[in-house]
Amino acid sequence: xxxxxxxHSIVRGLKEQGLKLTPxxxxxxxxxxxxxxxxxxxxxxxxxRETRPxxxxxxxxxxxxxxxxxxxxxxxEFEGMDNRYDMDTDNHFNLICLQCGRIEDYINPAPVLxxxxxxxxxxxxxxxxxxxxxxxxxxxx
Amino acid sequence: xxxxxxxHSIVRGLKEQGLKLTPxxxxxxxxxxxxxxxxxxxxxxxxxRETRPxxxxxxxxxxxxxxxxxxxxxxxEFEGMDNRYDMDTDNHFNLICLQCGRIEDYINPAPVLxxxxxxxxxxxxxxxxxxxxxxxxxxxx
DNA sequence: CCCTCAAGCAGGAACCATTCCTGTTTGAGG
DNA sequence: CCTCAAACAGGAATGGTTCCTGCTTGAGGG
Numbered sequence: 001x002x003x004x005x006x007x008h009s010i011v012r013g014l015k016e017q018g019l020k021l022t023p024x025x026x027x028x029x030x031x032x033x034x035x036x037x038x039x040x041x042x043x044x045x046x047x048x049r050e051t052r053p054x055x056x057x058x059x060x061x062x063x064x065x066x067x068x069x070x071x072x073x074x075x076x077e078f079e080g081m082d083n084r085y086d087m088d089t090d091n092h093f094n095l096i097c098l099q100c101g102r103i104e105d106y107i108n109p110a111p112v113l114x115x116x117x118x119x120x121x122x123x124x125x126x127x128x129x130x131x132x133x134x135x136x137x138x139x140x141x
Numbered sequence: 142x143x144x145x146x147x148x149h150s151i152v153r154g155l156k157e158q159g160l161k162l163t164p165x166x167x168x169x170x171x172x173x174x175x176x177x178x179x180x181x182x183x184x185x186x187x188x189x190r191e192t193r194p195x196x197x198x199x200x201x202x203x204x205x206x207x208x209x210x211x212x213x214x215x216x217x218e219f220e221g222m223d224n225r226y227d228m229d230t231d232n233h234f235n236l237i238c239l240q241c242g243r244i245e246d247y248i249n250p251a252p253v254l255x256x257x258x259x260x261x262x263x264x265x266x267x268x269x270x271x272x273x274x275x276x277x278x279x280x281x282x
Numbered sequence: 283c284c285c286t287c288a289a290g291c292a293g294g295a296a297c298c299a300t301t302c303c304t305g306t307t308t309g310a311g312g
Numbered sequence: 313c314c315t316c317a318a319a320c321a322g323g324a325a326t327g328g329t330t331c332c333t334g335c336t337t338g339a340g341g342g
Contacts, residue, residue, distance in 0.1 A: 022290065022337090041329080056292040061329065077220045079270075082328065093253070095264050106262060112234070112249055114273065121247060122278030123236050129220075129272040132255065137263030163308085163319065182299080197321040202300065223299065 006087050007033040013072045027052050028063045032073065032087055038094075038103045040082035078103075079133065091128045097136035104136070147228050148174040154213045168193045169204045173214065173228055179235075179244045181223035219244075220274065232269045238277035245277070 010029050014021055027048040031039065035047065045060045064085055067073040076084045078096055084103065091114075093106035114125040151170050155162055168189040172180065176188070186201045205226055208214040217225045219237055225244060232255075234247040255266040 020289075020338090024291070054292075056294095058293075058330085059291055062291085065330090075220075077218065079216075079218045093258070095258075095262060095266075097264075098267070104262070104264075106258060108253055112253075112271075117234070117236075117247060117273060118275075121236060121245070123238075123245075123273065123275050124281050125236075125273045125275040126239070127274040129270060129274070130253075131270040132258060132264060132266045133268040133270070134264050134266040140265050161309090161318075165320070195321075197323095199301085199322075200320055203319085206301090 003033050010067065010072050010087070013070060017070050019066065019070075023052060024048075024055050024059050025063050025066075027055060028060055029067075032085060038076060038084040038086050040084050042082060044085070076103075076129075078131070091130065093130040093132060095132045095134070095136070097139055098133055099135050099139040102136055102138075106132070144174050151208070151213045151228070154211060155208075158211050160207065160211075164193060165189075165196050165200050166204050166207075168196060169201055170208075173226060179217060179225040179227050181225050183223060185226070217244075217270075219272070232271065234271040234273060236273050236275070236277070238280055239274055240276050240280040243277055243279075247273070 007029060010033075011021055011026075014025070028044055030051075031044050031047045035043070039047070041057070041060055041064060044064070045055070045057045048055045048060060064073070064075070068075050068085075074086045074088070076086055076094065078084060078094075080098075081101060088105070091111070093108055095104040095106050097103070108130070114128060117123065118125055148170060151174070152162055152167075155166070169185055171192075172185050172188045176184070180188070182198070182201055182205060185205070186196070186198045189196045189201060205214070205216070209216050209226075215227045215229070217227055217235065219225060219235075221239075222242060229246070232252065234249055236245040236247050238244070249271070255269060258264065259266055
């Protein structure tokens with residue numbers, strides 16, 4: 001899915017739920033679709049300040065909470081760092097570099113299907129987290 | 142591996158690194174091997190108080206940090222709850238019940254091997270986290 | 283047009299698991 | 313028994329996130 005499409009689907013998602021697309025929210029969504037590096041709330045806040053200097057950190061948090069609540073974005077909680085936010089709600093692996101903080105995606109060729117686990121364990125699964133922590137090829141060549 | 146064996150391997154691990162097995166540390170290790178529910182620092186602290194009323198929360202945290210540093214236990218950071226601690230350093234899935242907080246283990250029949258991912262991506266992997274969030278069979282029958 | 287009023291916002295205080303700091307205790311090796 | 317570094321208890325500090333308060337905005341009705 002392309003950037004503009006993703007942005008559109010979020011904006012549409014907001015409207016469908018009867019929520020307003022304020023300039024502040026628009027700025028947050030804009031940054032989320034532009035920045036592919038799974039930015040943190042603070043990173044989003046700082047970027048949003050450039051186009052909208054009066055925006056507050058609380059508003060960024062509120063907007064992210066709103067989008068998360070309506071399942072338009074995903075909140076990722078990594079070890080030893082701030083929460084990060086992601087448009088991609090698909091279940092894929094995240095590769096987290098402990099040195100530079102970069103987060104890459106990795107498509108699992110043989111995925112573990114939640115349906116199978118549900119059947120085997122009786123758990124009703126809502127969310128999946130698949131993460132590898134290590135050092136990326138740039139930091140440790 | 143049985144409880145006593147695990148406890149022994151941790152005690153041995155401590156001694157091999159030249160670390161003292163103080164009564165406080167012994168209490169923490171005892172609880173970790175007894176409580177299979179991946180307890181939090183506070184849970185361990187409260188349990189330790191029963192046999193050793195003078196132990197402080199800082200000491201529990203310090204002991205857990207020490208064991209983690211020497212890779213004798215694993216620190217698990219879950220979404221929306223306190224960190225939990227686990228003796229089992231193997232790579233297995235965790236099933237987390239969002240309702241009662243219970244954490245079960247799930248052995249993946251077709252594991253994703255870190256070595257394969259390393260070869261494909263150039264990442265040097267140190268740690269793996271595989272988690273399913275949902276509702277357990279007891280909470281949603 | 284203007285009014286109303288709820289939703290949204292900015293700024294800052296509060297929260298709380300975890301870490302850090304300080305002075306005291308402990309116990310192993312001399 | 314002495315010494316001294318490691319370990320400890322208690323409490324203060326930290327910092328990302330959430331909560332609170334009073335102000336702003338803009339859509340809908342008159």
